[in-house]
Amino acid sequence: MRAASAPAKPSARPAEPAHPVTRADxxxxxxxxxxxxxxxxxGLSNQTGAAIGSLAFPVLGPAGVVAARQYVAAVVLLAVGRPQLRSFTWRQWQPVLALAVVFGTMNLSLYSAIDRIGLGLAVTLEFLGPLTIALAAARRRVxxxxxxxxxxxxxxxxxxxxSTDYLGMGLGLLAAVCWASYILLNRTVGQRVPGAQGSAAAAGLSALMFLPVGVVLVLRQPPTAEAVGCAVAAGVLSSAVPYLADLFTLRTVPAQAFGLFMSVNPVLAALVGWIGLGQNLGRTEWASIGAIVLANSLSILVRRG
Known part of the structure; x- marks a missing residue:
C-alpha cells in the first residue's frame, strides 16, 4: 500500500486507478x-499402443488383443464414470447398448485391418468416419x-x-463407419445420460461381449506372458491414456485446435508403423494419407463459429 499524502492539487491528468494494472497472466x-x-x-500413445498390440497377433489374434483392450477401457471408464445402472431407463439403455456394439465392432475391425494392411493405412481409412461427419454437416464450397x-x-x-488386400481395406472402411456411428451415438448418450455414465456403461457392456473371446483363448491355448503384456499395453496406451489425456486437453485447448491435431493421427500411425514395425509405405500411399489429412485440416482451419 502506498503511504498517505497531503491532498493533491487539481490536475488535468486523469486519476490513477485504485488498483495497479496487472500484467497478462x-x-x-x-x-x-x-x-x-x-x-x-x-496421439503417439494411441498409435504406439496399436503397434505393440499387433505384436501379439500371432498368439492372440486381433480378437484377443481387442478383448484385452476392451477390458482395460472398461476398467478405466467405469472408474471415471461410475454409472448408476439401476437408475437407467429403457430410453437411456437403447443408445448405450448400440454404443457398446459399435465400440467393440470398431476396435475389432480396426485391429483386423491393421493385421492385413498395416497400421498407417488402417488408421487412415478409419479416419474417414469423423471426416465424413464433419463434411456432411457443412454447406460451404470449401x-x-x-x-x-x-x-x-x-x-x-x-x-x-x-497386392491389394480388399478385405483389409473393407475392414478399415467398416471401422470408419463404426467411428462415425460412435460419434453420433455418443451425442445421443450424452443427451440422455448424465456425465460419463453412458460411455462407461457402454464400455462395460462391450467388455462383457468380449469375455467369451478371452475364455476361449485361454482354454484353447494358454497365451504367453509376452503376448498378454502386449495386449494389456495396447489397452493402456490406446484406451486409458488417450481418454484421460483428452479429458485434460479439451479443458485447455480450443476445440478447433483439438480437431486439427486429431487429423494428424493417420500420419502418426504411418510413422509409428514404419519406425516400430517396419511397415514401409510408397510415395503414392503417403500422398493419399496427406490428401486426407489436408482435407480435414483445411475444413477445420476455415471453419467459423
Missing part, C-alpha cells in the same frame, strides 16, 4: 502449451473441395493392384 498460455504437448503424447480431395486420396489408396 502467463498461466493460460502455459496451460495451452501443456495441452498441445498432451495431445502429441496422446468443404465440397475438401470432400473431393479426401475422395481422391481414398481412390488412389484403394486403387486395384496385384
Amino acid at each position: 502467463p498461466e493460460p498460455g502455459r496451460r495451452r502449451l501443456i495441452g498441445v504437448l498432451t495431445m502429441a503424447g496422446s 468443404d465440397a473441395c475438401c470432400a473431393v480431395i479426401a475422395a481422391a486420396g481414398v481412390v488412389v489408396l484403394m486403387r486395384p493392384q496385384p
Whole structure:
C-alpha cells in the first residue's frame, strides 16, 4: 500500500486507478502449451499402443488383443464414470447398448485391418468416419473441395493392384463407419445420460461381449506372458491414456485446435508403423494419407463459429 499524502492539487491528468494494472497472466498460455504437448503424447500413445498390440497377433489374434483392450477401457471408464445402472431407463439403455456394439465392432475391425494392411493405412481409412461427419454437416464450397480431395486420396489408396488386400481395406472402411456411428451415438448418450455414465456403461457392456473371446483363448491355448503384456499395453496406451489425456486437453485447448491435431493421427500411425514395425509405405500411399489429412485440416482451419 502506498503511504498517505497531503491532498493533491487539481490536475488535468486523469486519476490513477485504485488498483495497479496487472500484467497478462502467463498461466493460460502455459496451460495451452501443456495441452498441445498432451495431445502429441496422446496421439503417439494411441498409435504406439496399436503397434505393440499387433505384436501379439500371432498368439492372440486381433480378437484377443481387442478383448484385452476392451477390458482395460472398461476398467478405466467405469472408474471415471461410475454409472448408476439401476437408475437407467429403457430410453437411456437403447443408445448405450448400440454404443457398446459399435465400440467393440470398431476396435475389432480396426485391429483386423491393421493385421492385413498395416497400421498407417488402417488408421487412415478409419479416419474417414469423423471426416465424413464433419463434411456432411457443412454447406460451404470449401468443404465440397475438401470432400473431393479426401475422395481422391481414398481412390488412389484403394486403387486395384496385384497386392491389394480388399478385405483389409473393407475392414478399415467398416471401422470408419463404426467411428462415425460412435460419434453420433455418443451425442445421443450424452443427451440422455448424465456425465460419463453412458460411455462407461457402454464400455462395460462391450467388455462383457468380449469375455467369451478371452475364455476361449485361454482354454484353447494358454497365451504367453509376452503376448498378454502386449495386449494389456495396447489397452493402456490406446484406451486409458488417450481418454484421460483428452479429458485434460479439451479443458485447455480450443476445440478447433483439438480437431486439427486429431487429423494428424493417420500420419502418426504411418510413422509409428514404419519406425516400430517396419511397415514401409510408397510415395503414392503417403500422398493419399496427406490428401486426407489436408482435407480435414483445411475444413477445420476455415471453419467459423
